[in-house]
Amino acid sequence: MEYKFSHIEKKWQQTWKETNAYKVSNDSDRPKYYVLDMFPYPSGAGLHVGHPLGYIASDIFARYKRLKGFNVLHPMGYDAFGLPAEQYAIDHGIHPAVSTDNNINNFRQQLDNIGFCYDWDREIRTSDPGYYKWTQWIFLQLFHSFFNRQTKKAEPIAELVKVFEKEGNAAHPCPGDSSIKFTAQLWAGFDQAQQMDILMEYRLAFCGYGEVNWCEALGTVLANDEVINGVSERGGFPVVKKKLRQWYLRITEYADRLLEGLERIEFSDAMKEMQSNWIGKSYGAEISFAFKPHDGKLTSAEAKLTVYTTRPDTIFGVDFMVIAPEHDWIETITTPDQKQAVEDYIAYVKSRSERERMAEKKISGVFTGAYVLNPFDGREIPVWISEYVLAGYGTGAIMAVPCGDERDHKFARHFNIPITNIIGGHYNGEEANPTKDAILENSGFLNGLVMREAMVVSIDKLEELGIGVRKVNYKMRDAAFSRQRYWGEPFPIAWKEGVAYPLAESELPVALPDLEEIKPGVEGEGPLSNLPEWIKSSPIGGERESSTMPGYAGSSWYFLRYMDPHNDGTFCDRKVSDYWGQVDLYIGGTEHAVGHLLYSRMWTKALYDLGHIGFDEPFKKLVNQGKIGGDSRLIYRVRGTNEFVSVGLKDQYETDELHVDVTIVDGLELDVEAFTNSRAEYANATFVLEDGKYICGSRLEKMGKRYFNVVNPDDIVAKFGADTFRMYEMFLGPVEQDKPWDTKGIEGVHRFIKKFWRLFYDEVKGQVWNTEQPTDAEFKVLHRTIKKIEEDTERFSFNTAVSTFMICLNDLTDLKCNKKDILQPLLVLLTPYAPHVTEELWQLLGNTSSVLNAAYPTFEPKYLVESNKEYPISVNGKLRTTINIALDAPQEDVERIVLSNDVIQKWMEGKPHKRVIYVKGKMVNVVI
RNA sequence: ACCCCGGUGGCGGAAUCGGUAGACGCGCUGGACUUAAAAUCCAGUCUGCAGUAAUGCGGGUACGGGUUCAACUCCCGUCUGGGGUACCA
Secondary structure, three states: OOOOHHHHHHHHHHHHHHOOOOOOOOOOOOOEEEEEEOOOOOOOOOOOOOOHHHHHHHHHHHHHHHHOOOEEEOOOOEOOOOHHHHHHHHHHOOOHHHHHHHHHHHHHHHHHHHOOOOOHHHOOEOOOHHHHHHHHHHHHHHHOEEEEOOOOEEEEHHHHHHHHHHHOOOOOOOOOOOOOOOOHHHHHHOOHHHHHHHHHOOEOEEEEEEEEEEEOOOOEEEOHHHEEOOEEOOOOOEOEEEEEEEEEEOHHHHHHHHHHHHHHOEOOHHHHHHHHHHHOOEEEEEEEEEEEOOOOOOOOOOOEEEEEEOOHHHHHHOOEEEEOOOOOOHHHHOOHHHHHHHHHHHHHHHHOOHHHHHHOOOOOOEEEEEEEEOOOOOOEEEEEEOOOOOOOOOOOEEEEOOOOOHHHHHHHHHOOOOOOOOOHHHOOOOOOOOOOOOEOOOOHHHOOOEHHHHHHHHHHHHHHHOOEEEEEEOOOOOEEOOEOOOOOOEOOEEEEOOEEEEOOHHHOOOOOOOOOOOOOOHHHOOHHHHOHHHHOOOOOOOEEOOOEOOOHHHHOOHHHHOOOOOOOOOOOOHHHHHHHOOEOEEEEOHHHOOOHHHHHHHHHHHHHHOOOOOOOOOEOEEEEOOOEEEEEEEEEEEOOOOEEEOHHHHHHOOEEEEEEOHHHEEOOEEOHHHHHHHOHHHOOOEEEOEOOEOEOEEEEEOOOHHHOOOOOHHHHHHHHOHHHHHHHHHHOOOOOOOEEOOHHHHHHHHHHHHHHHOOOEEOOOEEOOEOOOOOHHHHHHHHHHHHHHHHHHHOOOHHHHHHHHHHHHHHHHHHOOOEHHHHHHHHHHHOOOOHHHHHHHHHHOOOOOOHHHOOOOOOOHHHHOOOEEEEEEEEOOEEEEEEEEEOOOOHHHHHHHHHOOHHHHHHHOOOOOOEEEEEOOOEEEEEO
């Protein structure tokens, strides 16, 4: 009986489907376990062998947990809204709903080949109205909420209104605009529009005018993390700053909790680092400097310039101030003499695109003519404008300390501003030194203090004098939440006379209307603005919001919907989310570090605050799978000819390098016939061979269409079977590591499965398994394997688990063991890795129920108990011999045995030993 | 520029807490079976030296130092590959 994988795999996939083997109930006595994959965006290109890596890992773990007695939730769905489908529609005239559907069907087929244990009854698609109804609903919850800084949580904005009515906003400073201050009386006097405007500055989902990343080519706004080096992440188009009306999420209010939450979840250090860098918390002070009045507009001595600094200890080293080109006060403080120069400079800054600013960081700036006074020594400090100070961070103004800050130093040098040295020998006059360890000089009351201490002393003094205050700042900005795009969730919002009104929950979902042709609306509006009837169809009157939500909206909460996917009364029943709770294991790539993984954490916290769920971190543990690289094949064409030369001879010619499709290369040898048939232009190509073969060059690079190095999992499964494919992907190396794909190596794993099969059935002899009583040696092999597989699986070390199976098989082959009592438990161990072949053999052993529900074998230490060990014996740390010693031998006995050993005596050369290090069960080291 | 992660045979990688470096697999070499091939099986495979051999001795985990009885593992510095951030005061 032969191992016919394609027959076996199809049969069991069919059976599992028919018997609903993967259906998961929300009602179970067993402990729960939630294993989640980052759901894919169904792109038109389909899957290559790199994509399923994480899915296989999670599938193995889900199956393992199930065997271990857990009720395991392991769902899959599609992140179906997004730019590429829309771009494809524009380019090819195919509706995004149609192309997305096709792509999903294709994905599904590819996934099904691999034999995953997803409960497909729970499939979700973010573009499904039954799903995005709840995305819109959550948006409304955020819209109706504000972040109470006293309780540090989201609360209904209706509560805030009650407070305003009673006592104004003194206790709740406005996060959107800190200059908004009012009493209860004033509040009562505002009309509805004014009140709505004020509340908008508090809402967690809010609309405002702001500088946004505008991409002309895509006709949309992009979030910061969708912009890479001044161009769009998708497509690489230029991005400029533009002021537009946009929706935002007030994620900055959650900065501290997002930071704090990292301590309670298992993410890799690298991931946590990325998130906390992105949040960018810094401690410092805001300090106000009084202006020196001048004969321009700045006549009042009351005016103060407030700066943010992390180094208040350097306040005596301030030689100039710099404000951002967008700073509100520029007009007021500029002197008549400098007016022209300042205007010219602002014009110059505006003319520079984001890209130019990034590419050439030129030192530029202009003097305003104004001065501020150092609050401690009254020194006059000139105020400059420069683009290196950002309007959006801190107060948009800095105090420049050239001896301690590199940028300030360069600026001072460039404009010949005299530099004050407050750190003595730590400053060499050539470059700034940002040390905190120098003893301060030229620093008034701070003289003689170490900078670290002076930081505290100076802030205390500033606070005492009322000219400064401790201040925490974050780099993170509020997240832009609207896109001028078609293929996304419409907002449940209507505009009336410039005021945004939410739709009632009963109006949801706001269905995405059909659109014949997708093209941008006027003046930065989205394609939906081209549908006037729809725009005017709001149930509360006014005009509908024409932009749509960004890609991360649907993915911010999808893990909750899987728990209760068909509920049309609520996004997820509270009882159900209480049962499943957090995602126990989340597997996906690192590329979502500062996007999806931050947004979903924020949404979870908001939903928790508002009492809709019972946990405030979505993912308990995150594993980042590495990328699988492509192994490209290269051929060399003699320049200007149609002649191709084998790699070993290419240096004798002047050649051009071309990629050749990996599927027509065996190892490094090109299938010349397949190549000449591949394209008309190669039909009469000629070849210079080595040893009768055309040998290709090779290079490791990203797997992608343009390198012709894409390996389709379908082909691998067809040739070797899903079980081999699954195990080989795991065998390649640690899941978290990037690694190259090598189709050649798969043979080894395939041989393993075939050989494993032969423990049960032989092609010639037929059944070879038997019911004989196993020996102790055989039990030892089994239990050693149980122990190792369990340990390796638990720590996601799937590559070593596969090798453990191989070692076990080699041992059993050596022992000529075909005994059912050994083989049957082994099948269960192997099931998570290779479910099809194990199910087949399980049934052939006479079992009637599925191996999916088998009991996981219990490790019994008694089979591994040893009385002796072959100890490695070193002399001065160098291994010299091994001696078999009883494990329970006391130190004295071990010393006696070791010191009397011939080999050891030889190496001791008659010298006395200083001591003997004996690590029980490990080794012995004699020190002389 | 700053921050993070990595660097081990021809290749993918193993060594889980500082305790016999190179497990397992690929590839390669030789052999068995075969008319032949495939498949399968057996043996060898970090490196230098000595030996017919069993084996013995030395070197070796990017490089240079250090800690330790003992370092792939910990510390300092350098080189190098990858990722993140991008004037954040």
